[in-house]
Amino acid sequence: MKNKLTSAMNIGEEMLAAGAEIHRVEDSINRILTALGACRVDTFIITSSMVVTVHTECGEILTETRRIGGAGTDFEKLHLLNSLSRRICSGEVAPDEIDAELSRVHSARTYPLWLEFVCYALIAGAFTLFFGGNVFQALFSLGVGAAVRLSLLLCDLTVKNRIFAKFTGSFVATALAFLASHLGMPGGADAIIIGNIMSLIPGIGLTNALRDIFTGDSITGILRCIEALLAALAIAAGYFVLAALTGGGV
């Protein structure tokens, strides 16, 4: 049972890291361990920690705790983990095969890095148009989006701080937008900045945080709210520094 508990927690940890909701992870761990013969399963999960206790048939009580690091969003991985946990519950995957299956999930495909640059550029360009920008602003936004992705990459390689990365991204986007508007970009800086902020702002994070609170995972919800608030403040700070330096935009 000890090995089964560890395997189930490995799956749960990976699910959290791939961006699953708390109740889905708790549910999956409960189902897997019950399917593998536990009499009772108690799970307590928040964004940064997991605690799972199982009661085995022979009256033994086992507990395992995990500290969870940063979480990203990888729905391909989540899809594979979800179907793995389904197959474990239906008995299609034997308990001793779980680790091998899990390492196969690890080698799941991801898009290449250059495509992320393209996505950032397109997001910025598209949302510049979306929020009323003209074609010139949108074209310029494409370049700014790629520059923002580059600044995030540099942050990732050096300081490794998500909040600081948001600050840097917002700083770069605002700087380039102000520069363009100073050089006579028709329409000004606003739509360019908004287009680029879209890929930085914690909109999804805040919506998820509120969802957690409403569905009863209040601790996680509050943690995520604070994360979203900090990210929003960092973005605002990036804008403020430049606006103050240039006297409220150009």
Add this chain to the structure above:
Amino acid sequence: MPFGLIQVLSGTVGSICFAMLFNIRGRRLAVSAVGGFLSWSFYLLFELLTKNEVLSYFIVAALITAYAECMARVVKTPTTTFIMAALIPLIPGASLYYTMTSAFSGDLTLFGNKAVYTLELAAALALGVITASAVAKGIFAGIKRWRSRLTNNEQ
């Protein structure tokens, strides 16, 4: 080209790109793209009907969740995938930006209004998603029970 159409198309492009950043692939990427297209189309429609942005956000979030719950059962993947990708055009980015600029200009009344408005939009999205997923869960559980009763009767 009318502005609404530009918005729907650029919102869809934004949704697809975000979906790729979330590592959504193949058939699921196509479902996400359709979701992004539907979300802003629905929004424009309900904004026209209700003249209330927050209410429209709530309705669209609920409709998109219904779409996501159905598609998630078709392609057998967690519902979150499609909700996250499809709601991208509804992220209150402009609203957050104007909250920032009003804070910088020192106009505290305007700042308060904009900040509360941004939060209202986010809360409307969250409530819409929760309401629809609760209803969907009830309906799908009902269908399951009804089906198992049918098969039991046949035996």
